[in-house]
Amino acid sequence: MNEILKEYDAKMQKTVDVVVSDFASVRAGRANAAVLDKITVDYYGVATPLNQVASISSPDPRTLTIQPWDSSLLKAIEKAIQTSDLGINPQNDGKVVRLGFPQLTEERRRDLTKQVRKYGENGKVAIRNIRRDAMDKLKALEKKSEITEDDLKVMEKELQDLTEKRCKQVDEMTAKKETELMAV
Numbered sequence: 001m002n003e004i005l006k007e008y009d010a011k012m013q014k015t016v017d018v019v020v021s022d023f024a025s026v027r028a029g030r031a032n033a034a035v036l037d038k039i040t041v042d043y044y045g046v047a048t049p050l051n052q053v054a055s056i057s058s059p060d061p062r063t064l065t066i067q068p069w070d071s072s073l074l075k076a077i078e079k080a081i082q083t084s085d086l087g088i089n090p091q092n093d094g095k096v097v098r099l100g101f102p103q104l105t106e107e108r109r110r111d112l113t114k115q116v117r118k119y120g121e122n123g124k125v126a127i128r129n130i131r132r133d134a135m136d137k138l139k140a141l142e143k144k145s146e147i148t149e150d151d152l153k154v155m156e157k158e159l160q161d162l163t164e165k166r167c168k169q170v171d172e173m174t175a176k177k178e179t180e181l182m183a184v
Contacts, residue, residue, distance in 0.1 A: 004134065004137065004138070004155070005134075005155065005158055005159065005162065008130055008131070008133075008134040008159065008162070009162055011130045012127050012130050012131075012162065012163070012166040013166070015123055015126045015127050015130065015166070016123065016127075016166055016169055016170060016173075018123065018126075019119055019120060019122075019123035019170055019173065020173065021034075021037070022119040022122075022123075023116060023119060023173060023174075023177045024037070025037050025038055026112055026115060026116055026119075026177065026181070031058045031060070031061060031062055031063055031064045031099070031101050032058075032064075033051070033056045033057075033058065033064060035086060036050050036051065036056060036064070036066070036081075037049070037050075037051065038084075039080050039081060039084050039086075040080065041053055041073060041076045041077055041080045042076050042080075043070075043073065043076070050066070050077065050080065053068055053069060053070065053073055053077075054066045054067055054068040054069060054073070054077065055067050055069070062100060062101045062102075063098060063099065063100055063101065064098070064099040064101070065096045065097070065098055065099075066090075066096060066097040066098075066099070067095070067096045067097075068097075071095070074092050074094070074095075074097060075092070077090070077097050078090045078092045078097055081097070081099065086099075087108065088100070088101065088102075104181070109181050109182055112181050113178050113181050113182065116174055116177045116178055116181065117174060117178070119174075120170050120171065120173070120174035123170045124167045124170050124171075127163055127166045127167055127170070128163065128167075130163075131159055131160070131162075131163040134159050135156060135159065138152055138155050138156065138159070139152070
């Protein structure tokens with residue numbers, strides 16, 4: 001029975017990890033290469049992640065430079081960044097693409113905070129869906145008489161505790177990211 005709990009706990013942890021990566025992709029006023037993780041570039045007809053076709057560096061706290069390994073990709077990279085929801089206009093000098101990160105306005109901070117809350121809520125929904133799947137599996141085991149009704153009750157309580165722990169973890173991360181975004 002503990003194997004079942006461990007299996008679902010691992011799934012919940014993966015969900016928390018996804019939320020962490022979603023939060024990393026939200027820019028917080030300073031240059032962070034993780035904001036480019038979800039951007040893909042058309043590379044010979046294939047949508048390829050930006051970090052697989054170029055090197056990304058941060059020469060100072062408010063700038064990212066993107067140097068493609070194939071200079072013919074400069075226009076495609078520029079276009080991909082413009083069509084993304086980053087809200088940053090890239091500058092192309094013929095060799096590298098520069099992204100200047102301006103200070104966030106109050107309105108943009110609020111928009112990003114809403115986005116962070118949405119990511120957090122999506123994570124909690126995914127965790128609760130994992131709990132539901134685990135409950136269904138446990139009830140099926142009890143129906144087949146592989147576990148007793150008492151075992152089912154104990155497992156359900158442990159599963160609920162696990163779910164609450166992971167949801168609390170997501171809530172804490174969401175609050176921390178919101179604080180980071182609202183700090184001037």
